Amino acid sequence: MRGLVNPFKPTAGAEPPVLVGRDKVLEDFADGLAEGPGARGRLMRITGPRGSGKTVLLTELGDMARDEGWEIIDETARAGLCERIARAALEKPSAELSLDVHLGLADFHMEKGGAEGATLREALSQKAGELTRQRRGLLITLDEVQDADIGEMKELAAVVQHLIREKANIAFVFAGLTMGVLDLINGKALTFLRRALPEELAEIPLDEIAAAYRETIERSGLLIDDEALSVAAEATVGYAYLIQLVGYQVWRAGKAHADQSLVITEEDALIGIREAMGEFGDAVHEAAVADLPLRALEYLLAMTQDEGVSATAVIAERLQVSPTSLTSYRRLLIQRQVIEQTARGYVKFSIPYMGEYLVANRETLLARYGR
Known part of the structure; x- marks a missing residue:
């Protein structure tokens, strides 16, 4: 049926129509914006496994700050990070900028177009100073922090700490895989980042997922029966990326017969889930094991013999x-x-359905190593 548009967005990092199960993170950040310079919610770390919705949350926090008149610098932790942030800060200055001496943010004066050669501290001090005077602010979001260069993270952390101490309107939110982020911030000279408000993205409750599914599907022009809703929600196991992927495929299966019926049935849900799991294997499971050493892959295959914990x-x-x-x-x-x-001497898979994927693809995976 024409006019029906799939409301789900399973593309990595795409903002979903309904952000499910992340109210605490959003509230903490909103409090940080409202409470002023130095508020805890203005320095935040978001951690979780692949597909848990970290990038989506960074986008949502940026939108929240933008609604309050803030400017946003969105970055990913790769080589040249500090240079790119400095350039973004001074890329399009709105006018000649000079900083209030009483803020202590800088003691220099830079004409429009004079950003070339500015250090990260100079660039962020100038931008934060201008915005602070205007009662606005600057948010820096940084994704994939586990891949960051330690030297660049030290430099960025030092500048952000300086600006917070000087009561500039600045916020810094960084996200990445849990262990990678913890390893990074527990290193020398990054003590400041350990103070960031921790937001670990846990599994999302199934009742919240079901409610979001019903709301999203009905708003799009289709309906869903209770059995289909239950089956679809359970298939996601509370995993953010699967919420979008399962929703997308189930909605698509329902649309296929929209000329006859607008109701998504349990059969539609099962068809959609099957399609979603195939795509999930390619997008998530394959990416997780693609470049592992043989022994690491064998370790995972050995775990598949257990139910739950190994x-x-x-x-x-x-x-x-x-x-x-x-x-x-x-x-x-x-x-x-x-x-x-899970405890000393015990482990389990972090990614949903990983065991099933490994069992189904065992021969293909081992063949890559000549086994």
Whole structure:
């Protein structure tokens, strides 16, 4: 039926029609904007596994700040980070800028177009100073922080800390894989970033997902019956990316018969879920294991023999090696958030349906290593 547009956005980083289960993060950030310079919600770290919605949240926080008149610099942690932020800060100055001495933000004067060669501290001090005088602010969001260069993160953290101390209207929100972010901020000279408000993205409650599904689907022009709604919500297991992917495919299956019926049935839901799982395997599971060392892949395959939690000692027995010889591989898998430690000596998969994917694709995966 013409006129019906799929409301779900499973593209990585795309902003969904309904942001489910993240109210606390949004409220903490809103409080930070309202409470003024130095508020805790203005320095925040968002962590979670792949597909948990970190990038989407950064986009939403940027929209919130923009609605309050703030300017936003969105960046991803790759080489040249500080240079790009400095350039973005001074790229389009609105007028000749001079800074209030009483703010202590800078003691220089820069004409429009004079950004070339400015240090990160000079650039952010100038931009933050101008916006602070206007009762506005500057938000910097940084994604994929686990990949950041330690030297650049030290420089950026030092400048942000300086501006916060000088009561500038600045906020800094950074996001990344949990273990990678923790490893980074626990390093030397990054003590300041450990003070960031921690926001770990846990699984989203299924009742909230079901309610969001019904609201989104009905607003788009279709309907969904209770059985289909329950099956679809349960298939997501509370995982943010799967919420969008399952929703997209289930809605698509329902639209296929919209000329006869606008109601999405349980059969539609099962068809959509099957399509979604295939796409999830390609987009998430494959990306997680694509470049692993053979022993790390064998570690994961050994875990598939267990229901839920695996004992590391048992995994070593299955692979016929000593537990200590697997320590580096286990650490690698934890850092990448393919698995997580549940207790001392026990691990489980971090990514939904990873075990099923590995079992179904075992021969293909091992063939890459000549096995």
